[in-house]
């Protein structure tokens with residue numbers, strides 16, 4: 620089968636490799652669509668040397684496909700089922716898993732899950748990560764679940780209800796997913812960041828207030844506070860960058876809830892957290908895959924309008940050159956079309 624393999628930072632090649640066999644609890648999935656996001660670009664470049672320890676390696680995590688073969692002991696799935704996959708594996712039996720918070724699985728075996736790859740014709744997936752797609756959900760929408768799943772978890776943790784306002788910092792792949800999820804829940808969106816086409820896409824997804832940046836790293840916090848002088852009561856940070864952390868805490872009102880989805884140093888001291896009574900909420904992916912698929916099936920959420928380019932698997936190097944280059948500011952989502960959809 621064909622598979623994309625990284626051989627060095629910025630060196631991705633499509634090669635012939637053996638098709639893997641599913642072990643116990645695993646499913647072999649024929650990949651149909653793969654949608655790279657920020658983490659994949661970090662892996663492609665091996666930013667900071669922290670993504671890849673040895674080469675060659677596969678890439679990709681957010682995908683949809685068709686069940687090809689079941690490993691021993693897998694129940695509830697059949698060859699031919701159309702599926703999407705969660706980011707995190709889990710045991711399915713611990714206290715957190717049984718109450719639906721399987722992104723916080725307590726089993727030590729799942730604390731550091733094996734890296735998922737999907738930029739290949741077939742991939743192995745733990746059966747517990749898979750959800751069967753409703754008939755109305757296409758492969759492209761099902762390959763872009765990570766942003767909405769994280770955002771649904773963030774908005775629930777921030778106890779947001781329809782009609783309330785939320786700031787979303789960053790309008791990359793994760794941020795656009797958050798904007799779409801917020802609109803599906805009836806939230807009023809303040810989209811912070813994005814230059815070029817990406818900010819426009821946030822508007823097209825229904826963000827009511829846009830604060831684009833003119834250049835990488837520019838702060839728009841003062842303009843946001845000009846429009847909302849008391850600050851924002853709820854802010855979701857989606858960029859895992861120093862810029863994003865600074866913007867999120869600069870626009871947070873006294874008493875605000877701030878949801879964090881990744882790294883970057885906290886720009887507030889303990890005392891500032893106390894003085895401002897900030898609620899800082901960690902968001903580790905989310906358990907809402909099936910719920911997000913239902914939003915898509917009902918027609919309440921779609922990221923397809925954000926797709927600006929599609930590439931065949933053979934052209935994956937061109938796709939990553941685009942995503943890692945200066946033109947990325949004008950790129951929404953990119954889809955790598957892998958299986959034959961006809």
Ligand SMILES: [Zn+2]
Pocket residue numbers: 709710711712713714715716721723724725726
């Ligand atoms: Zn568990």
